[in-house]
Amino acid sequence: xxxxxxxxxxxxxxxxxxxxxxxxxxxxxxxxxxxxxxxxxxxxxxxxxxxxxxxxxxxxxxxxxxxxxxxxxxxxxxxxxxxxxxxxxxxxxxxxxxxxxxxxxxxxxxxxxxxxxxxxxxxxxxxxxxxxxxxxxxxxxxxxxxxxxxxxxxxxxxxxxxxxxxxxxxxxxxxxxxxxxxxxxxxxxxxxxxxxxxxxxxxxxxxxxxxxxxxxxxxxxxxx
Amino acid sequence: xxxxxxxxxxxxxxxxxxxxxxxxxxxxxxxxxxxxxxxxxxxxxxxxxxxxxxxxxxxxxxxxxxxxxxxxxxxxxxxxxxxxxxxxxxxxxxxxxxxxxxxxxxxxxxxxxxxxxxxxxxxxxxxxxxxxxxxxxxxxxxxxxxxxxxxxxxxxxxxxxxxxxxxxxxxxxxxxxxxxxxxxxxxxxxxxxxxxxxxxxxx
Numbered sequence: 001x002x003x004x005x006x007x008x009x010x011x012x013x014x015x016x017x018x019x020x021x022x023x024x025x026x027x028x029x030x031x032x033x034x035x036x037x038x039x040x041x042x043x044x045x046x047x048x049x050x051x052x053x054x055x056x057x058x059x060x061x062x063x064x065x066x067x068x069x070x071x072x073x074x075x076x077x078x079x080x081x082x083x084x085x086x087x088x089x090x091x092x093x094x095x096x097x098x099x100x101x102x103x104x105x106x107x108x109x110x111x112x113x114x115x116x117x118x119x120x121x122x123x124x125x126x127x128x129x130x131x132x133x134x135x136x137x138x139x140x141x142x143x144x145x146x147x148x149x150x151x152x153x154x155x156x157x158x159x160x161x162x163x164x165x166x167x168x169x170x171x172x173x174x175x176x177x178x179x180x181x182x183x184x185x186x187x188x189x190x191x192x193x194x195x196x197x198x199x200x201x202x203x204x205x206x207x208x209x210x211x212x213x214x215x216x217x218x219x220x221x222x223x224x
Numbered sequence: 225x226x227x228x229x230x231x232x233x234x235x236x237x238x239x240x241x242x243x244x245x246x247x248x249x250x251x252x253x254x255x256x257x258x259x260x261x262x263x264x265x266x267x268x269x270x271x272x273x274x275x276x277x278x279x280x281x282x283x284x285x286x287x288x289x290x291x292x293x294x295x296x297x298x299x300x301x302x303x304x305x306x307x308x309x310x311x312x313x314x315x316x317x318x319x320x321x322x323x324x325x326x327x328x329x330x331x332x333x334x335x336x337x338x339x340x341x342x343x344x345x346x347x348x349x350x351x352x353x354x355x356x357x358x359x360x361x362x363x364x365x366x367x368x369x370x371x372x373x374x375x376x377x378x379x380x381x382x383x384x385x386x387x388x389x390x391x392x393x394x395x396x397x398x399x400x401x402x403x404x405x406x407x408x409x410x411x412x413x414x415x416x417x418x419x420x421x422x423x424x425x426x427x
Contacts, residue, residue, distance in 0.1 A: 008328035008379065010352040016364050018344040021411045026266045026340055031240040033266070036340075037258040038244055045252065050383075054330055070331060070346040072236055079243060087252060096242030098249045108251060111260035118264055119306040121336075124383035152381045154328050156355065168311070171382060187382055194356075203359045205375035210382035 001148050004062030008156040009198065035075040042078055044109045044117060047085045051178035055150035056080045126184035128170035132213070134188060138164045139219035142190075142211060150178035153215040157207075161219045162192040165208055173212050186213040270339035273304045274387055275408035277337060278419075279401045281314075282392040292316060295387060299337055309336025309385060315378060316389040317415070322373050323388045324362070324415035326354035327380040334385035338413060345414065355379055365416040388415040395422045 007013075027033040043053060057065070057077035065073060082088045087106075092099050109117065134140060144159045145151070152174045166189035173185045190211050194202045233241075247253040277299060281288035291298040295312040299305060312334055315323040327333065328351050333341040344350050353361050358375050362368070369375070378386045390412040396404060399422075406425050411417040 005329055007348055007351040009356040010348070011356075013347075013349040013352050016344050016347065016349045016353070016361065018365065018411075018416075019342065021342075021409050021417075024342050026270070028343070029237070031234075031237040033262050034240045034244055034258070036265070037261040038240070038247065038253065040261045041253045041257050042247065044257075057330070066348060070343070075236070075240055075243070082247075082252075088246060088250065092246055092250075093243070096246050098246060102250045102252060106252070108254055109257055110254055111256040114257045114260050115264065117307075118261070121306045121308075121310040123310040125311060152329060154379065154381060156328070168382070168384060171311075174382075187384075189384075198356055203357055203375075205358050205377060207355050207377045207379060209379045210384050212382075 001058060001150065002155050003058040004060065004065030005058045006155045008154045032071040035071040035078070039074045039078045040118075041109070041114070042082060044114060045087075045106055047087065048081050049177055049182070051150055051174040052180070053077055053081060054174075055178045056084075058150065124172045125168075126170040126172060128184050128186070130186075132167055132186040134164045134213070134216065134218075136164050136166060140164060140190060140216045141219045142215055143217055145215075147175070149175060151175050153211060154209065156197060157192060157209055157211070160192055160196050162190040162196065162209075165189040165191040168210065171212065173214065175214070187211070188213070188216065190216070265335070265340050269306075269335060271337075271410035271413065272405070273299070273302070273339075274334070274337035274410075274413045275405040276302060276401070277304070277314075277387070278389050278408045278413065279405035281389055282404055283401050291389070304336045306336050308332070309334050311384045312337065312387060313384055314387045314389050315376070317391050319391070320374060322369055322375050322415065323386075324354060324358050324375060324377045325380065325386045325388060326351060326377060328352070328355055329381055332380035332385065334387050337387055338410060342410070362416060365411065367417050388413050390419040393419050393421050
């Protein structure tokens with residue numbers, strides 16, 4: 001979906017204004033710390049995956065997404081996932097008080113479980129038996145696709161031509177994973193020139209974008 | 225902030241607190257787990273991890289080779305592994321090529337080696353402009369590259385995570401890994417700055 005989150009190349013946001021590297025705290029207030037931890041801890045319940053949690057943030061109204069800070073978007077996404085999974089109700093969220101019992105089949109990780117999960121990680125790479133459709137050096141084009149669902153093909157690259165720079169092997173495909181289907185497709189690093197992305201008046205540089213096979217066609221093919 | 229005596233809790237503070245107490249009451253989160261998560265990312269995982277990798281790569285040609293070939297495995301040698309670092313690629317700056325990392329769609333970042341991202345990395349100005357005008361972005365960080373240096377911007381759209389290996393500053397011959405690592409700033413490993421020159425290092 002082309003929500004408020006799909007920011008590559010958008011204009012009008014002004015200067016970056018970074019804080020000094022050495023002076024910036026990890027969290028800027030106590031509630032950010034709690035919002036971060038609540039998002040991580042509820043994620044460990046295993047009721048949704050990373051693409052579903054990204055999609056929950058992206059589905060917000062663009063004005064809300066762009067007007068809120070990063071952790072406000074996390075908190076909003078977490079509330080939505082909890083509601084949609086039926087783990088809490090709107091009434092409970094509004095009141096901040098539990099009205100119903102929690103499902104008994106949930107395993108709630110303790111601190112040692114959490115440390116173990118966070119340090120072991122969860123790889124997205126998968127063995128797949130289909131050979132890759134593209135090879136390094138191939139000219140490709142990013143399909144223009146209309147979807148209201150989650151996708152990791154950024155809008156600014158859709159319809160543009162690039163070259164396969166590298167193959168990453170099979171990776172879980174976000175578009176399907178966000179619908180609960182963890183199918184894997186070949187993932188490629190694709191290189192684009194700034195001229196192709198933005199036209200000849202742009203600065204000269206290259207952008208490398210990780211794109212899955214279903215996003216791509218051979219550049220000489222007609223199947224846009 | 226808590227030091228401000230006139231401070232009243234904002235809506236967002238109340239909302240975060242309300243959600244936490246609800247989830248604890250319903251038994252959906254364990255308060256000790258929340259503390260363990262915060263401790264991990266506030267105190268344990270951070271850019272000093274990445275700085276050690278870079279300093280080691282500057283000092284040890286074989287380690288540099290391993291880091292560039294498979295950064296996740298090289299990071300694991302030092303015990304840096306876990307969430308948001310499963311698929312790590314190191315990209316090396318040279319006199320010809322300068323690398324810059326962004327995530328235009330959210331804020332993907334290599335947590336295992338850099339910790340949690342800074343506010344500017346997650347901001348709309350950086351996410352929108354890094355892929356459309358990287359030279360002006362670098363200029364805002366005080367980084368001016370010679371015209372002939374090729375800029376490569378890595379948009380982290382998948383679970384691949386990118387770590388920039390900045391160039392080793394001149395005048396650091398014979399420095400220990402530890403001393404070298406003090407020159408490797410977080411921003412230099414995102415690619416918005418060069419590593420710190422030795423004369424700026426705290427002695």
